[in-house]
Amino acid sequence: MSRSGSSPIAIENGRDGRRHSVLSDFLSGSVPFSTSFIDTGPNVQEILTRDIQDCSSEEEDEYDDSDSESRSIHATDVQLAFHPTGVAYGSGFSTVPVPGRDVPVPNPHEVDESLQAELDLLHDNDIVTSKHPRTGWRATFMGRLYRSLFSTRVQDHKKPIHSPQDMTEATPLLPDMTITSGETSGDVTPTLSPDEVHKRWEEAVAAHDIKTTWQREAKTLVTYAAPLIATFLLHYSVTVGSVLTVGRLGMEELAAVNLATMTASITYYVPVQGLATSLDTLCAQAYGSGHKHLVGLQAQRMTWLLWLLMIPIAVVWWFSEPILAALVGGGQTATLAALYLRVLIFGMPGVAAFESGKRFVQSQGLFHATTYTLLIGAPLSFLQNWLFVLHADWGFAGAALAMAVTQTLLPILLMLYVQFFEGSECWKGFSRKAFSNWGPMIRLALPGMIMIEAQFSVLEILTIAAGRFGTAQLAAQSVLVTVTSTSFNIPFPLAIATSTRVANLIGAQLSDAARTTARVAIFAACAVGLFNMTIFVTLRRHLALLFTDDDEVVEIVVQVILVCAVMQIFDAMAAVSHGLLRGIGHQAIGGYANLFSYYAVALPISLWTGFALDWKLTGLWTGLTMGLAVVSVIETLYLYVTDWESAVAQAEARMRSETRRASVLE
Template structure:
């Protein structure tokens, strides 16, 4: 009997000059080594190595206590950690404020190395595909029921096994009236469990002989597994903002208009730059953790926190004196006064925002992604309680909503610190260090590109919010409702885009181009399904949704009309997000970045201003412009993906891997 691995099943992709001893494995799009890199990777890899090398040179003997077991390092020299020594891993990342409309490429930000959580996910994912291809036995094989009607239906719709979706080569027993629907079959556990090394060995052999295939059922299941926890986390995080808007809506139309203006101003001037700058910690903390110098994870987080706190000072001054600026922009004195008051109170929460962004990267670099979720599970409900307490119980009114937001922003990092202190993650914290005040130059150079790209995209929303203020208080209040609703709905396709990017890059890294193509098709269908789901909710509840925020007939009428445009936008919104995730997965995220900027500033913004003011469509015109821009970017990215040669993407990923090896070797020599 021939070996189950005998004979090729797919055409191989020729890769030459691969580094000896390196694995052809499935890797996350966040790992350097065998995956698509942004064009700026070669230049910024040296920045990462420069930062960590300087920090290691400054390490004392006490600092290196956690490094004694890592004999590959001598404490003074940084050796590159190649992610090709691992397999399939999962590294969710992204912002959770929910105020954007597509994923954002971050050129200049290198990709981190895997952590224990990701290594565990790697093993599970490899084992799933090996079982699907009948290379290793399933956990509970039950063969007796497979010939029944229910068994056939299950195989056709839900089974992830490759064999279940092929035409049978042997005759199946005929069904009779006495054939049981669910025969009594005892599960067997006679197959020995495989060790991780045995799984990796089987995986290596299967990939080398091109025996790994996948099904749309397996990819659908994987994307759901990856995206579901992210959706929960993102919705929890954005619920803090939703709670503030819901509370303010009970106070009056002017207050509802002001909270939107204040929130957008805060996002563009501080929250978004903080998120953009903190993205470099995804690389620095993960590289430090993966290299074995765990104490450097804490130093990198401290350094970024201090940088963000220094950035906070001029922004706080701007917020304090923002009233005349806002009045000049929106042309309404009372709205500007309330928005400026909201911003002044939010100054109290600025340190917490910076600390939480750094803290998230601190725990995520160790694979503790659930730490953020647990923190939000406590912090988000407390934010609703604080809104009720400050606004209604204590009678602070509009300022109380801002106070509740500020308290929550400071509470989240405190809860995260308590989690690290009481449960896990403290291994990377050696206390506060003066080293955090040095070596800032390379870190700033690494962080700036991410901030610029995010800021460029999100600025469009601030421009449209300011434009909405020109239409009056009621349209600006309606804009607040629409932004909140659409941002909440975006927290479904955005995590799906992250999951898609990860999975596709995993498969591309393993040279499984056919499997990556199947994942892309599943993701596009899923994006359309999510978009249609959101569209249905918007159309069906077009009068009920605004009533949740503000029981004012004028605001409800405006929202009920404009939300029909937003409903159509949901399809393009989801497609744009997932398409960009696919582009990131195959290493062509620069295409998505240029498409985003073109669509927002050349298409969306001019059309929005023209239809909103010249055609007097007002708020509907602004959202029509955004919809047109998203239609263009989703169309461009989808067409690019359709024309993409996936085998070439595999070869390009391997070429970038070899370039990374050469550059990293030059740095450490």
């Protein structure tokens, strides 16, 4: 099947160009996509309508039309109610729903992924696959045992393992190879057109014939989560490399890099990520509406906005030493942290450009572009740390320089990928129009920034609190933050995959299948949490020695990491539970539960145990662990008592409502 943009075109050889979907009864013939894909928020419509009016010209119309034709697809229809999340494939998100923002238009990758998901479930239920007689070991007890454990086919789990049909002396050597109507030989699934797949899918869902197994859902979650885990780990490895290198310099440097990194994150990196999340909607909507040149325009506009935001923050970073000294006490740590921030100023433009660039390529379905960029950028970051810090003997400033160079290099690598490989169809060069129509974009972006900032601020408060305990405690905090953040890059992608899968199944009215996914996801979260906890407990001293050889810091890490190990269970459970809530459309519960747990539970307990009980760093992490325990319990209990059938009904109601309000951009 050829790849395509998500522009609204009819399926070839379809029934009068109408969508073939379980939701088709809710859609008028003029709506090319399920309205869950159309952001009807007034800000989005206002932005794109203005841009279309400003940019409309024969040249651009010809560009978009010819491009759509060159990338035609047999099925732009997404039957499994694909629900791309704002966080998917490395983009940021807020756990609290952002007003005025809806689900983006599906891109080619999501279209293909959704079609394959339909085909998999049809195959599992023997609706589109041939039923072939099993011969040899497959027909024996061992074959049935294997299938009962690993097969994704529904029927394989309904048959008894012990069967009177086990091969005996009377079993024919050549079994009956008669093939019924529509079947083929050789274990080859008949090739079906997307149109035929959609037709069979509609019929099967209407007849309630679609079931699933935990094996299928486990396989799907692994398939979805594995590339995300790789991408997230690659991206965070840039920070890990800097901390690893700085830890070789001394305790003061290790403490300073944590203070500087957290300050940079809260004052610039997190706001940039929060503002850039608006591009998840804007770029996807522009691409899906067929006005692909607007994708580049939106990315340009956001980049300029982020660069403008950079100026006052850069001034604060340059004169940050007295501020940091007041927060954590005077001394060498504040001086080094301020030096690190001054050097990082040179990487600020690259951070903004990379966040916008990620959305630019992801809106086209080119998620692998970011991964390929990081596959080159991350190793180069490690090389630069060795070169600048150890080989050139530039010390602490060299680590900051390596980070700044990497931050600048990543968007350049991404642009080179777009220029020489794919994605350039949405770029028509720089435009003065990027300096207009900022108001609606800012109104759309601000809520996301505020919500994300509110969640991450807790970590900065705890880092500042750790600084009040002394340099050794702050250095140990640097190690603990790094290892726990690294471990979180396993359950977090799992949560993304879970959210997407459950939302798809809920949208397709398959509540039983969604519940199966939920059970698999909860089990996987426990398994991941136990795995991380085991690593932390058994390798705690080795993990500490990776970052520093200072005996005092190592002993603090070895002691406190036991609390962090327990936290891994609740961290994974909270992440996946929230992913499930997002999937059933109840993310508000998880979002506000997170804010309550952080500010009403975690922060007070951390400060009380850390200072009043003099537990110091152990107290800070105890409070955070208890906060995560509370949020995971709240979310899990809510999921347990939730009526999943009502979630399906609510999804239908939202789609009906959006259908009445939606208008297709022309």
